[in-house]
Amino acid sequence: MLTLSQTRKILAKLGHEPRKALGQNYLVDANIVRKSLELAEVKAGDVIVEVGPGLGTLTQSLLEAGAKVFAIEADKTMFAYQTENLLKTYLDDLNITLGDAVDKPRAGLPDEIASRGDFKIVANLPYAISTPWLETLIAGPLPKSITVMVQKEAGDRFMAESGTKQFGAVSIFLQSAYRRAKAHSVSSSCFHPAPKVDSMIVHLERLNNPFCFTPVSRKVIRRIFTQRRKQIGGIVRRLDEREQLESWLEEIASLGISPQSRPEQVPLEAWQKLTLE
Numbered sequence: 001m002l003t004l005s006q007t008r009k010i011l012a013k014l015g016h017e018p019r020k021a022l023g024q025n026y027l028v029d030a031n032i033v034r035k036s037l038e039l040a041e042v043k044a045g046d047v048i049v050e051v052g053p054g055l056g057t058l059t060q061s062l063l064e065a066g067a068k069v070f071a072i073e074a075d076k077t078m079f080a081y082q083t084e085n086l087l088k089t090y091l092d093d094l095n096i097t098l099g100d101a102v103d104k105p106r107a108g109l110p111d112e113i114a115s116r117g118d119f120k121i122v123a124n125l126p127y128a129i130s131t132p133w134l135e136t137l138i139a140g141p142l143p144k145s146i147t148v149m150v151q152k153e154a155g156d157r158f159m160a161e162s163g164t165k166q167f168g169a170v171s172i173f174l175q176s177a178y179r180r181a182k183a184h185s186v187s188s189s190c191f192h193p194a195p196k197v198d199s200m201i202v203h204l205e206r207l208n209n210p211f212c213f214t215p216v217s218r219k220v221i222r223r224i225f226t227q228r229r230k231q232i233g234g235i236v237r238r239l240d241e242r243e244q245l246e247s248w249l250e251e252i253a254s255l256g257i258s259p260q261s262r263p264e265q266v267p268l269e270a271w272q273k274l275t276l277e
């Protein structure tokens with residue numbers, strides 16, 4: 001676990017200024033690192049995917065707990081630092097890819113392992129990519145649990161209920177497959193540099209029967225929510241998939257949902273009836 005002064009020292013030695021665009025707010029609080037591992041119930045032999053290992057604070061704790069870690073880092077300096085440090089010590093248990101987590105949401109975890117579905121996600125996410133990364137992640141083989149540090153607003157959106165302003169496409173996709181088991185607020189003083197936004201760790205557990213939307217349904221739902229102030233009946237009339245969407249509107253009328261509803265007023269179970277191929 002790297003303290004604030006050790007983190008500063010390494011950054012100075014690397015001649016590296018934390019990059020805001022990459023959300024480089026390094027964890028410098030041992031309690032929060034411990035809390036992430038505790039929420040994720042990390043144990044020896046676990047397969048963990050980590051996004052953005054950075055200087056390796058969280059990564060090292062995961063490896064010390066006996067986990068096998070697949071990590072993906074977008075910053076060349078951080079990647080080079082890891083190849084010279086943690087990778088040399090944990091050659092058999094650490095795999096790091098240089099790249100964008102939105103393109104590789106499972107950090108290069110081999111398909112045969114991913115498809116078994118018993119891997120976990122533990123990460124201090126770069127906040128700018130948390131929603132796009134999550135949406136790509138849950139379109140594929142689903143991890144058993146997701147334990148991530150996110151901006152508080154994003155965490156609230158993930159678990160927002162229909163009828164609220166925060167309810168949107170990501171809430172629908174995520175809540176169809178996961179339940180929020182726990183959450184923990186994190187003070188900005190636990191990071192270097194301190195972010196200007198509030199943070200939280202959310203721990204999500206996969207449902208027994210997760211529901212996955214088809215790629216076309218996901219695309220349509222995302223598009224519908226770009227016009228969240230309009231009535232759903234009017235929105236679908238202007239979409240290419242109009243015919244199928246009108247039958248969907250008829251179907252959800254039986255749940256008491258009128259075409260005059262706005263997208264955020266349509267509950268989860270009605271969205272799950274949207275199965276477009």
Ligand SMILES: C[S@@+](CC[C@H](N)C(=O)[O-])C[C@H]1O[C@@H](n2cnc3c(N)ncnc32)[C@H](O)[C@@H]1O
Pocket residue numbers: 022023024025026027028051052053054055056057058059072073074075078099100101102124125126127129
């Ligand atoms: C919030 S920092 C976390 C660093 C470290 N895990 C920690 O907890 O101290 C986010 C990390 O994600 C990396 N990152 C940013 N965008 C990324 C992306 N699109 N794909 C992969 N890594 C990314 C950053 O370079 C940085 O190392």
